[in-house]
Amino acid sequence: MDEQPRLMHSHGVGMAGHPGLAQHMQDGTAGTDGEGRKQDIGDILQQIMTITDQSLDEAQARKHALNCHRMKPALFNVLCEIKEKTVLSIRGAQEEEPPDPQLMRLDNMLLAEGVAGPEKGGGSAAAAAAAAATGGIGADNSAEHSDYRAKLSQIRQIYHTELEKYEQACNEFTTHVMNLLREQSRTRPISPKEIERMVSIIHRKFSSIQMQLKQSTCEAVMILRSRFLDARRKRRNFNKQATEILNEYFYSHLSNPYPSEEAKEELAKKCAITVSQVSNWFGNKRIRYKKNIGKFQEEANMYAARTAVNATSVSAHGSQANSPSTPNSAGGYPSPCYQPDRRIQ
DNA sequence: AAAGATGATTAGTC
DNA sequence: GACTAATCATCTTT
Numbered sequence: 001m002d003e004q005p006r007l008m009h010s011h012g013v014g015m016a017g018h019p020g021l022a023q024h025m026q027d028g029t030a031g032t033d034g035e036g037r038k039q040d041i042g043d044i045l046q047q048i049m050t051i052t053d054q055s056l057d058e059a060q061a062r063k064h065a066l067n068c069h070r071m072k073p074a075l076f077n078v079l080c081e082i083k084e085k086t087v088l089s090i091r092g093a094q095e096e097e098p099p100d101p102q103l104m105r106l107d108n109m110l111l112a113e114g115v116a117g118p119e120k121g122g123g124s125a126a127a128a129a130a131a132a133a134t135g136g137i138g139a140d141n142s143a144e145h146s147d148y149r150a151k152l153s154q155i156r157q158i159y160h161t162e163l164e165k166y167e168q169a170c171n172e173f174t175t176h177v178m179n180l181l182r183e184q185s186r187t188r189p190i191s192p193k194e195i196e197r198m199v200s201i202i203h204r205k206f207s208s209i210q211m212q213l214k215q216s217t218c219e220a221v222m223i224l225r226s227r228f229l230d231a232r233r234k235r236r237n238f239n240k241q242a243t244e245i246l247n248e249y250f251y252s253h254l255s256n257p258y259p260s261e262e263a264k265e266e267l268a269k270k271c272a273i274t275v276s277q278v279s280n281w282f283g284n285k286r287i288r289y290k291k292n293i294g295k296f297q298e299e300a301n302m303y304a305a306r307t308a309v310n311a312t313s314v315s316a317h318g319s320q321a322n323s324p325s326t327p328n329s330a331g332g333y334p335s336p337c338y339q340p341d342r343r344i345q
Numbered sequence: 346a347a348a349g350a351t352g353a354t355t356a357g358t359c
Numbered sequence: 360g361a362c363t364a365a366t367c368a369t370c371t372t373t
Contacts, residue, residue: 237352283361
């Protein structure tokens, strides 16, 4: 009951400024008197200012009164409930989406490549797997291997810093929005569910940005990997000694230049290359020799002579470092004319 | 820079 | 799976 007079009073104060203005309008005399007019305008401005001030004060007071009203929580609860129902009926269906298959693919790949997941170990494991895929990496390729690892860990580092940045930004933004909503929930009905929904929307937006990061990281890894795996890109000639060992074997087995698996392994060991490299070498050599025997004649003669010299010095001195491991025709010149025999063709 | 040499890859055969 | 023949990509020589 005592609320009413106060309200009336404050209302009265609000109106108190108006009679003066109304009076002016009614007289119509102000237009003729310059001095009076100036003063009147000053009065009006003054009154407007007071009105504004008073209105603001009033608005604040009303807001405060509303905030403190004992029925407010109940009212907001009801409003929230109604809002929840309408919002849910509008977009309730599309709420729970399944995990994005593409994102899962990217995640799996990053994990497999050792970019995501535990430190270091994964990376070198992936590099080792890549090395195994090429058919084995020799000791002389370890430099390239470590280069690969270095680049991979560089990618890894960039990925993690970026990811961290995104996560931090996401968290900051989330807390900011949550604070804002909590602040606003004092003046408008906001349910906790609504806040939750807003947070999930933010997370979804940020995860789509994250996906772009993951995608570009995957691309970088793929490029690095393909460059590392494509050995042709960084082909190195075998060193002179290795070539000599291989040629010695080839020309001393000219009638049947097909080293057995054991012989290949031994040659690989001697030349510090892989068995498949030995196989490649013999494959290339056979076909190229066969294609142009004339061109290789000189080379054939040279190695044949050397083998012969080695053989004689072996018999003379008992040991020789450079002798071929399994000469097939010790004592005589192996035929410099390799007939493309039964095996070939 | 062009030509030749060489190691690796690929399709096809046995 | 080993091999041939053709080819590619790079290295080396001219």
